Structures are given as structure tokens and as C-alpha cells.
Amino acid sequence: MNMQFTDGGICAPKGYKAAGVHCGIRKNKTKKDLALIVSDVEAAAAGVYTQNKVKGAPIAVTKSHLAASSGYARAIVCNSGNANTCNPNGVEIAEQTCALVGSTLQLPAESVLVASTGVIGMELSIEPFQKGVPEAAGLLSYQGSEDAALAIMTTDTVKKETAVSFLLGGKPCRIGAIAKGSGMIHPNMATLLCFITTDAAITPAMLQKALKAAVDESLNQVSIDGDTSTNDMALILANGLAGNPVIDAEGADYDDFVKALTAVCVELAKKIAADGEGATKLLCCKVSGAPDVKTARTVAKSVISSSLFKAAMFGGDANWGRILCAMGYADAEYDISKTFVALSSAAGRVEVCQNAAALPFSEEEAAKILKEKEIHIEINLHQGGASASAWGCDLTYDYVKINGDYRS
């Protein structure tokens, strides 16, 4: 399949407008805190959500709206600065927010999906939305992706946008996305906040299936700190304006769509990991030679989640014993005795472990390799044909600093 990365983020596909404004949920007036994404026409919609028992009120409301509209939607509204979680009136506020967007844009409230991110357990009032929603609606534009991406950031230091274009049933088709996520990142069957649009034509059922497949291979393989958030959510809208034959079953078109969607999600996964709270390095761990994909995923995620390994990467210390240790406590059944490990970066590649025992290597060369911003950990289990990747970041002084006093 021929596929290219392109500009435009969440507005890259046909028929999507977006906006981001400051409405007053955050005290800092220079920081946008409300994003609005709207499709010109009705779109098939799907979502995956956190598995945390504590769930933000917006998750309940988004799920119930998707059910009420049989998997179709027109708009997504998202605030930052307050997670609307563990609030007694959380569902009420989330419903009122959707109703506000609906009345402003003349849509039924059920066609509006809602998300929140920020501090847990802090009261949220509808007032800032009463000011912000009409303002955002007035600013909606086909070039609004960046503003929306900025408005959903919390401790993120860079905005996360991406888009691809490809052919689907002979028609040019696009997938665009924005995401946020920097701490409390250890998605479990769902993810951080990620909003995706496409002009592909696809049924809600196939869209849900495609989203789950793509997220399992990408965003669910990111970990910053082992903490699964209460508000993780990935939503996708598919408005069909590309004019491709509707994807309503598995087949070549569905496979191409999943490939493109996965590429978008992998790109966001890497952006999120690289911008992990306090991170100075992106860690990419690829496990191959595994008996099955689940084992490969579990092992890769265990390695990039290890606090000890993450701290060693911050220090540029090729302490591969910590990789073996993290592989060993991963919740998977396999033979660890054939393990091969290499570390690489733009500065070179060094093989450090074979058959789960030390290989002689140059510490100076390893130190040079580990000075780079993007480190690859290559693991071969030598017992099958399955592989998977996971993405993380180093553990630094700044992670501690950022989280030592997040609320102030």
C-alpha cells in the first residue's frame, strides 16, 4: 500500500473543522483549555476507553451518546485543566457541555462526544463552557487542528498532530489525529486522549474493530510511568467524504485502512513517549522471535516500563541486566534462556547479551550510542515468528519535579 504522511493534523481529511480557545478552566490565560472538533456531515464513530475502575464522567456520557446514536456522531468537545473525575456532579456537567455544543451548532446532544483531562477530584462548573463553547464554535476552521491540539495539552511540552493520505478503493483518503499525554500514561486496553478523523467511508462496527486493532499495536504499547489514567480515551470519526466504497466487512480495503490507521497511531505513540514527563530520550523496544504477538507485546512493554531500566537510560548506562530482569517479571510464558539483546541509535549498534548471558562489548561505544535522543532496544527471543514494539522514555529528575507538585 502506498501511504504518505501529510500536514493538517485532525483537519487533514475532508470535511473536518476544529478550534481551540481559553475559556477559564485553567488560571493561566495564555493556555487554551477547550477544543472543539466538528464534522461537516454525520460520521461513523468509535471509541476505546480506560480500564481503570475510576472513570472520568465524560467516559460514561460519551459511551451513552454513542449507544443512543447507534455509533454516529458529529462533534467532539474536550477540556483540559480538570479531569471531571471523582466529582459528584460530573455526569451532569458533561451532559450540559454536550447540550451546549448541540444547541450552539444545532445538533442533537447525542451526536456530541465529550472528554476531559487534568486534575482529579476538583469541582467543575458549567460557566467556563458557557463562555467557551460559543467562542470555539465561532472560530471553527479547516485549519484549526493546531489550536485544538494545543487546547488538550496538560503537562505536554509539544503538541501531537499527525496525518496520512492513501488510496482506498481507488479514492484518495486521509486519516488525521491529535493526541495528548505526558504523565499517568500506561494505557490498558485503551489510551490517553487521542482524537482521530478520517474521510473514509466505513461502518461503525468495522470502525470500532479497526480502532481497537490499531490502538492495541500502538498507543496501548506506550508507558511513561505505569499509571493507568482514569480518563484515557481514543475516539475516531469517519465521515465518508472520500467517496470510497463503504467498508462494511473485512477485506483488502479494510486491511489498508487498518494499516494506515495503525501508522497514525504508532506515530502518535512515539510522539507521546518522546514527550513523557521530564523525558530526555525516546526508548523504542522491539521484541522479535516470540511465540505469539501477545508475548512480544507484554515483554516489550515490561522493558520500557521498568523504572530501573528507564533511570539507566537517563544515565546512559548500558546496564542490560535490568532489561533481562524486566523481561523476567513480565506476565508471559516463554523460554528466556535464548534471549539476544542489542542496543542501537543513530550513533551505532552494540550487541550486549546472547543466550541470556553477557557478550563482551565496548563500554565507550555503548556510552556513545546511549547519548542519542532515540534509543532502540532490540530483543530476539529465538522461539517463533511473532514481533511487537513498545515505546517509553527515560526516568529523569524532571519527572519527579513535575509530579512533586502538579496541582500548583
Next chain:
Amino acid sequence: MNMQFTDGGICAPKGYKAAGVHCGIRKNKTKKDLALIVSDVEAAAAGVYTQNKVKGAPIAVTKSHLAASSGYARAIVCNSGNANTCNPNGVEIAEQTCALVGSTLQLPAESVLVASTGVIGMELSIEPFQKGVPEAAGLLSYQGSEDAALAIMTTDTVKKETAVSFLLGGKPCRIGAIAKGSGMIHPNMATLLCFITTDAAITPAMLQKALKAAVDESLNQVSIDGDTSTNDMALILANGLAGNPVIDAEGADYDDFVKALTAVCVELAKKIAADGEGATKLLCCKVSGAPDVKTARTVAKSVISSSLFKAAMFGGDANWGRILCAMGYADAEYDISKTFVALSSAAGRVEVCQNAAALPFSEEEAAKILKEKEIHIEINLHQGGASASAWGCDLTYDYVKINGDYRS
């Protein structure tokens, strides 16, 4: 049961000598790196071990010696500075070490148990043991607990010793212990390194059962960084010199023994958590009102394991949303909606959450409470009578510093 904490550590019970020397495994000559603990007479013995797939060679050797001797032993030898893990000749070195102790003390090699802690994947030679074992044997004394405790330390900043005395079948009986552990601490069904002695008379089978019960409630509830070590091991020797009627079944004496053993292990758990790598604060989380003990343990351990909560405690930030978040992703089935949370310390107590929602509280008072060295997190699930505790520490700049360059 009447029980008192007492001095003497691992030599507090009758008939145990210990020693600690520098034999050359560590470069720093002022740091002891070899410990020896010997019972005057044959002792029932039991152990629990790491569940990591990668296991230090000493674990295989200790298990096989305990099996060969039907659960009896005379001595424990332990080195620090090298984990003897992921070494091609690791089992050979561990066997040779036991043989050396055996020939020096005129014991069969099978009555010697062996443990190691330190860097993974670094070659280990028998030479330092050839020098160190005879030297340690010559220094064995009934006052040697402190030297042994010092010799098993790695990144620990303080030695961990404790002992209790109590009556068993009318006879004064003691349990003493030493332990090490500061990083790579997230025991799974076993623990860090912990050596326990007692002069109680008890069969190997009942000793094993008692050890597992005590460790599950104490050392297995400690987490420093979520990393389960490859070398975790807790060993106990019971030489019967207290003269109590042999405990060979459940009953009042067994219950008293388990209570005393648990008290010893809880004391060590707290010492280990307080000395977590880089820690400035001990976190004690007690979960009550749980439907069963397993749920209480899982929830308590999840809270003290959360990087975000640990960083908030370092910063003295009463961010209770992170407690709820960590409770929510704990692998347990329960109703989180009735959750009550309070934070306390020597400086006071503040209730922060009821029915999983915010309670109004004074931030100044909370800040004062969180300035103390020992913080208690009190959680009530309000759905049963079971409770459990877990112990951890804050996440600090120094944790990152210590682990950024451990090997140098």
C-alpha cells in the same frame, strides 16, 4: 501474646553466630561484601524465592540443597556486589562457595545455603571466596549480626536488623533477622534478601508454611520501584535450642510463632521501605473494609507503587486523586464508589475523600502533615471486614541519580 522487640539481630536467638568481611568482590575495601551465618546445631530451614523468570544461580543451588537435606541446614553464606545472575558458570560458583563453607566449617555442602546480590550479568570468580570464607569463619561470633547485616547491603544506606522475644510452650523463644533491599524492590510471592533465625523448635514443613504466611503479609507488601528482582530470597533457620515442644501442626503455638515471625517481617518491611533508593519518606498504606484480604493487599500495594503518588508525596502534595487512580487500576474486583481516604502523620490527620469524591480540607494542614518522615494513608472500602497494609517510599531526584549510573 506477650512479645517484645529486642537487640542482637540475627544472633538474638540461642546458638547462632555471624560474621561479615571484605573479600574483594567489591572494589571499595571499606565495604564488607561477604556474610556468614551459622547455627551451632542442625536447624530446620525454609525459603521463599523470586518469581522472576530470570533467577540468580544461588537460588537454584539453595533450593537443591534444601531438597537434598530434607529441609535442614547449618549455614547461610551471602555476597554483595555481584548478583551471580546471567553468568554462564553461576551455578558452579555458587556450588563451590557452599563447598568452601562446608570444608572450612566441617559441614556437608548440602547444609549450606547461598545467596547473592549486586550487578546482574557480571562474571564472578571463586577467588575472593577462597580468601573470604576462612576469614569470615575465623570471625564468627554471637555478636556478629551487625557485621553480617553490613556485608549484605548494596545501595542501602542503613543496615536492617531486628529481633523479638516471646514465650512458646512456656519457653522463652527468639526470632532475629537481617535484610537488605533498597532498589529493584517489588517482591512477588517472595522478597528481597532476608535472613531470619530462631531458636524455636519447629518442623521444616510448618516452618515453610509459617514463613510464607508472614512474608505474604509483610515483605511481599513492600514496593520501592515496581521492579521484581532476580535474586529475591528470604531464608529462615530454626535450631530448636529454646527447648519448646516441637511445633509440628497448627495450633496455639504455631499461631504465636506466626504472629512473632510476622512482627519481625513487618518491622523489616518498614525499614526497607524507609530506606528505598533516594527515599525521604516512608509511606504506610492501610486498606480496611475490604471484602477479602487479597483485595486489601492488592489495593494497598497498588497505591504505594504508583510513581505519580510517590512523586506527589515527595512534593508534599495532598493529591488524593492519584490514590483513587491507583486504586482503580489495581487488579482486584470491588466497588470503588464507597471509598474513604485520610492522610495522617505525627503532625495530624486530614480526611480528603468520602464516597470516592472530594471532602473539603485545609491545604495548609495537609502540607504540614505531609512534611513528616512517616506518612499514613488510611483507606476504607466500606464493604467488608478484611484489611491489609503495604509499605513504600516517595519517588525523588536521588532515586533517578542512584539508578542513572549504578554500575560505576
